[in-house]
Amino acid sequence: MIYTITLNPSIDYIVSIPQVALGELNKMDHDLKLPGGKGINVSRILHEVGKDTVALGFLGGFTGGFISDWLTKEGVRSDFIQIQEDTRINIKLKSEEETEINGRGPSISPEESKKLMEKLSYLTPEDTVVLSGSKPPSLPDDYYLQLVELITKQGASFIIDTTGQELFTALPLNPLLVKPNKEELAELFQVSITSEADVLTYGNKLLELGAEHVIVSMAGEGALLFTKNGTYKGINPKGTVKNSVGAGDSMIAGFTGEYMQSKDPIQAFKMGIASGSATAFSDDLAKKQDILSLLDQIEIKPL
Numbered sequence: 001m002i003y004t005i006t007l008n009p010s011i012d013y014i015v016s017i018p019q020v021a022l023g024e025l026n027k028m029d030h031d032l033k034l035p036g037g038k039g040i041n042v043s044r045i046l047h048e049v050g051k052d053t054v055a056l057g058f059l060g061g062f063t064g065g066f067i068s069d070w071l072t073k074e075g076v077r078s079d080f081i082q083i084q085e086d087t088r089i090n091i092k093l094k095s096e097e098e099t100e101i102n103g104r105g106p107s108i109s110p111e112e113s114k115k116l117m118e119k120l121s122y123l124t125p126e127d128t129v130v131l132s133g134s135k136p137p138s139l140p141d142d143y144y145l146q147l148v149e150l151i152t153k154q155g156a157s158f159i160i161d162t163t164g165q166e167l168f169t170a171l172p173l174n175p176l177l178v179k180p181n182k183e184e185l186a187e188l189f190q191v192s193i194t195s196e197a198d199v200l201t202y203g204n205k206l207l208e209l210g211a212e213h214v215i216v217s218m219a220g221e222g223a224l225l226f227t228k229n230g231t232y233k234g235i236n237p238k239g240t241v242k243n244s245v246g247a248g249d250s251m252i253a254g255f256t257g258e259y260m261q262s263k264d265p266i267q268a269f270k271m272g273i274a275s276g277s278a279t280a281f282s283d284d285l286a287k288k289q290d291i292l293s294l295l296d297q298i299e300i301k302p303l
């Protein structure tokens with residue numbers, strides 16, 4: 001089973017205003033409310049391509065209700081801990097540029113946070129857990145580390161998509177995959193990344209620090225895959241970008257679903273790019289047919 005953990009889900013409120021005038025009344029062209037949060041996006045794509053998945057994490061209030069109703073309607077299995085406070089709403093403003101305004105997230109009590117830990121005692125070595133996104137500030141600083149330690153103690157494998165210290169401390173526990181984008185990679189090592197050579201240097205460092213596979217995603221410029229047996233460049237398919245929110249999560253879902261089946265990192269990388277790009281070319285997350293139709297266009301080159 002592939003479990004996802006979203007500590008800080010959101011309703012993504014997608015708002016289109018062709019030209020924003022700050023300090024004035026702006027009328028929306030159109031708007032859309034979607035269930036969001038990185039792990040939830042991963043589970044939605046896994047379900048879409050026919051893989052078994054259960055979404056875990058914290059949900060609360062009317063906003064949490066919106067998300068769980070949506071997942072139920074879509075047939076995505078979930079087992080969230082119910083919390084007292086409302087799940088956040090993140091604003092994704094589509095204008096001349098894409099602007100994101102993300103909430104910090106609700107307060108989660110020690111009892112609520114313990115309940116999620118208890119669920120992990122059911123994991124087996126056949127399971128994989130994808131931990132994605134920010135941590136609400138009320139959770140302890142080492143909460144991700146505590147989760148990862150429990151997961152590895154059960155013999156399950158894990159993928160972690162977070163940033164900074166939380167990512168660094170998980171690396172010695174050998175994540176199956178980490179997927180920073182170029183900006184996150186630069187921030188992680190406190191450097192500026194201006195060339196492919198820089199990406200190669202710091203991507204390889206993540207392998208040395210313990211990751212089994214590393215993907216550095218570069219939005220419209222494709223992605224690089226680092227494995228113990230070689231490094232590869234993935235070239236994106238062509239298409240019109242509609243909403244790139246969740247492209248990175250879709251890439252993780254595509255990789256994970258394929259890797260758990262074939263254990264072939266290159267095939268999994270290809271599926272990751274197809275899923276990421278298909279989401280960038282859609283209003284919501286990608287549909288299975290769109291993902292599959294892009295596969296033939298994707299080129300993977302050894303470096």
Ligand SMILES: Nc1ncnc2c1ncn2[C@@H]1O[C@H](COP(=O)(O)OP(=O)(O)OP(=O)(O)O)[C@@H](O)[C@H]1O
Pocket residue numbers: 181216217218219220222223236237241244245246247248249250251272273274275276277280
């Ligand atoms: N404009 C685009 N055109 C084609 N493919 C894209 C585009 N944007 C993203 N993708 C595909 O999706 C992958 C992941 O995108 P990106 O690097 O933006 O991840 P991210 O920053 O984690 O995204 P997010 O946080 O929005 O989920 C890219 O490597 C690429 O293959």
Ligand SMILES: O=P(O)(O)OC[C@@]1(O)O[C@H](CO)[C@@H](O)[C@@H]1O
Pocket residue numbers: 008010012035036037038041090100102132133134135245246247248249
């Ligand atoms: O604040 P976080 O948890 O880092 O990111 C949350 C978020 O921006 O990530 C997803 C896209 O990747 C969105 O669905 C969601 O709004």
